[in-house]
Amino acid sequence: MSNRVLVILKFVAFPACLIPFGVLIYEGFTNTLGPDPVATITHTTGFWTLYFLLISLSITPVRRLSSRLVWLIRFRRMLGLFAFFYGTLHLMTWVWLYSNFDVHAMLRDIAKRPFITMGMTGWTCLLLLAATSTAWSIRKLGGKRWTRLHRLAYVAAIAGIIHYWWLVKPGVHTPWKVTAILAVLLLARVAWQIKEAARKRKVAVAA
Amino acid sequence: MLIRKPSDISSSQITSKSDYMNRRKFMAGAAAVGAAALGADLLKNVASPREAVHATTKLTTVPSQYSTKGVTPTSFEDITTYNNFYEFGTGKSDPSHNAWRLKTNPWTVKVDGEVKSKKEFDIDALMKIHPLEDRIYRHRCVEAWSMVIPWVGYSLSEFIKQCEPLSSAKYVQFLSIDNPSEEPGIFQVNLDWPYSEGLRMDEAMHPLTLFTFGLYGQTLPNQDGAPVRIVLPWKYGYKSAKSLVHIRFVKHQPRTTWNEASPSMYGFYSNVNPDVDTVPWSQKYERVIGAPFWKARQPTVLFNGYGDQVADLYKGMNLRTNY
Numbered sequence: 001m002s003n004r005v006l007v008i009l010k011f012v013a014f015p016a017c018l019i020p021f022g023v024l025i026y027e028g029f030t031n032t033l034g035p036d037p038v039a040t041i042t043h044t045t046g047f048w049t050l051y052f053l054l055i056s057l058s059i060t061p062v063r064r065l066s067s068r069l070v071w072l073i074r075f076r077r078m079l080g081l082f083a084f085f086y087g088t089l090h091l092m093t094w095v096w097l098y099s100n101f102d103v104h105a106m107l108r109d110i111a112k113r114p115f116i117t118m119g120m121t122g123w124t125c126l127l128l129l130a131a132t133s134t135a136w137s138i139r140k141l142g143g144k145r146w147t148r149l150h151r152l153a154y155v156a157a158i159a160g161i162i163h164y165w166w167l168v169k170p171g172v173h174t175p176w177k178v179t180a181i182l183a184v185l186l187l188a189r190v191a192w193q194i195k196e197a198a199r200k201r202k203v204a205v206a207a
Numbered sequence: 208m209l210i211r212k213p214s215d216i217s218s219s220q221i222t223s224k225s226d227y228m229n230r231r232k233f234m235a236g237a238a239a240v241g242a243a244a245l246g247a248d249l250l251k252n253v254a255s256p257r258e259a260v261h262a263t264t265k266l267t268t269v270p271s272q273y274s275t276k277g278v279t280p281t282s283f284e285d286i287t288t289y290n291n292f293y294e295f296g297t298g299k300s301d302p303s304h305n306a307w308r309l310k311t312n313p314w315t316v317k318v319d320g321e322v323k324s325k326k327e328f329d330i331d332a333l334m335k336i337h338p339l340e341d342r343i344y345r346h347r348c349v350e351a352w353s354m355v356i357p358w359v360g361y362s363l364s365e366f367i368k369q370c371e372p373l374s375s376a377k378y379v380q381f382l383s384i385d386n387p388s389e390e391p392g393i394f395q396v397n398l399d400w401p402y403s404e405g406l407r408m409d410e411a412m413h414p415l416t417l418f419t420f421g422l423y424g425q426t427l428p429n430q431d432g433a434p435v436r437i438v439l440p441w442k443y444g445y446k447s448a449k450s451l452v453h454i455r456f457v458k459h460q461p462r463t464t465w466n467e468a469s470p471s472m473y474g475f476y477s478n479v480n481p482d483v484d485t486v487p488w489s490q491k492y493e494r495v496i497g498a499p500f501w502k503a504r505q506p507t508v509l510f511n512g513y514g515d516q517v518a519d520l521y522k523g524m525n526l527r528t529n530y
Contacts, residue, residue, distance in 0.1 A: 028500070035289040036299070036352055037500035097500060098492075115487045166487055170468040171397040172297055 001071040013075060017082045020048045021089070038097045045090035049126075050164070052083035053157045054181050061188035077133055080153065084130040087123050094119075115166035122159035125152040157182055263425035266359050271340035273362075273414055275440075275512075278343060281354040283423050285497050290430045291348065292449060293398065294383070294390035301392065306429035308389045309450065314434050320455040321376035326369075330434045334420055336369055337361035341424070342417055344440035347479045347511045349486060353493040358438050359421030364412045372408075376456035379411040380404070381437055381448040398464055404437070404448035405461035405475070407520075415440060415516055441513040443477045474530035478521065479511035483530050 024044055027033045033040040056079035063072045094116075099106045109116045129152055131137075138146045161182055164175040292302040295309075314330040339359050346354045367379070385401030387393045393400050410416065417438040420427060427433040432449025439446050445465050455461070465473035472485050484490040494503040510517050521529070 031499065033500060035285040035496045036494055036503075037498075038494045038503050039352070041500060097504065098489075100504060109489065113487055113489075169465075170472070173395075173397070174297060 006071060006074055010075070010078065014078065017052070017078070020044060020086070038093065041097070042090065042093045045086050045093060046164070049083055049087040049090050050157070050160050050178050052079055052086060053153070053160060054178065054185065056080040056083060057153060057157060057182070057185045061185060061192065064188075064192055081130055081133060083156075084126040087126045091119075091123050115163050118159050118163040118166060122156045122163060125156035125159065128152055129156070154186070263421070263428055265425055266339055266421045268339045268341045268359050268421075268424060271342050274341060274343045275345060275355070278345065278355045280343060280357045280423075281497050286354060286356055286422060287428045287430060289354075289496060291350070291444065292392075292430055292432070293396045294385075294392045294400075294402065294450075295430065296392040297396060302430035303428075305391055306433075308391070309384070309386075309429045309433070310389065311429060311434040311450075314452075316435065316451055317453045318370045318455075319453075320380075320457050321373045322456050323371040323373065328369075333366070333418075333435060337365040339420060342438075344415075344417070344438060345511050345513075346438075346440065346444060347493060347507065349443040349445060349473075349477070349490075351488060351490060351493050351507075352496055353505070353507075353511075354496045356438075357423055358417055358419050359424060360417045360419035360438065362414045363416040363418040363437065364414065366418050367411060370454070370456065372456040375458055377408055378457050378459065378461055379406050379408065380455040380457055380461035381406075381451055382453040382455070383448050384450045384452045399462075399467055400464075401452075402448060402464050403461060404446055404463050405457075406439075406446075407460075409520055410439075413517060413520065415513060441479060441510040441517045443479060445473070446477045476521070476526075476529050478509075478517075478526065478530075479507060480509055480526055480530070481507040482509075483527055485530050 024033075024041060027040070028037075056076050059072050059076045059079070063069045095101060095106065099109070110120050111117070129150060132141065132146065132149060141149065161175060161179050164178070168174055288303045289299045290302040291299070292306065295302040295305040312330070316328045316330070316333060317325070318328065319325040338361065340361055341357060341359060343355060343357045346356050381404045383402035384390070385393065406416070417440075419432070419436050419438045420434065422428075422431060427436065429450075432447075435451050436449040437447050437451070446463075460475060463473075463475060465477075466475055472487075474485065479490075481491045490507055492504050493507045495505050508514075
């Protein structure tokens, strides 16, 4: 794919990723966030954090399907940063609308409530990922260390899913779909590793 | 306090119960196969969801001394589209879309257990036991949101007198309808159906405990627990069992659905208490339904503000351990 097409695609993808945020803003101004607007904002930002994490984690397995999909990697950073963006909005709903900026109450919550501890863990991972998302960071850290650090994306996604499971009531299974998607994305990596190992062994034997 | 009806809903917009029932019959009859009927009904709901929501009949009511003063009722729209009624799905708007499937006429409530003799009450007879009162109550959900609802009903104690319980009756158990063909949510949620709730006898006899048939001066919409339910304003919403078919007077504390699902989170008493949070989230504040998002946060009050009336029921009890 040519660079020009990629640039155009990015120009389209960027505003598209902002649509959920735009819808929230629009509904906020027109007072159409529903009977429980705080819950609507919280759930929407939470869901989109998970969705963007899952989409960014799907880049690698999808790209491996064909050499013609290599260009997808050029979108991964943007998608990951949008996960951080929605995750930060999600965090802000808690900081503002639930805790009213009461620092002591928030620290107590983090210590006492496992689902909040898990949510904060996930967001902290996203913060580290976002902070080291520049080309300068890769150069500074070195490719290997940077890659290892950026495996935190898995921690963030798993923490996000656990955060969701710990919040729903017993007997409710609504998080199963995102859980299944994450499981497939992680298993695809394991399958690829096994395949690669076998291929390398074959190459070694042939040599 | 008089019941204020929201000005945007005129009575002409409200579909009468018989029209509503007949519409469904007509729909079912017109369709060649059941699946087609289902599809058409769903389409109809998408086209005019209000029709499904407003399947109610006007009731004759009298004022009540037990009505909460100085509060503004939540809109009819919010009360009837933001519901937790897991038999119809776990989404807040699921009950308003699915609850039309429940047939509430004819309806009987069975009474047995520690009573002089077993009885069955027809819904029309139940509504005539005592004059129907307008009672505005605050409603606090365990999920930390709250509403103000103008219910219609009479004190459950009036009904209990008719049941003639024996002195051996220490608790009352309420069982909701369990009919998966009318309640699609039953298969989606891993709870032990039928929905069961219970009260100690003195709680059940308390005048605030409302045997409820309507809201906003009309019969209950299905998604709010038609045709008859319990309302306990000082307890979390899930204690107020909906669409009752069976009431039992028992010697021992009965099983309650959420307590069975997670005993550490949901106790038998479930009194509203901002200082005790057994669920993962805090109970200190509540989100007022219908308020803009920057003004929705409100402190939660012990017994949901009904402490003057009900605190005596729990005198000497540790509210932290008896959650």
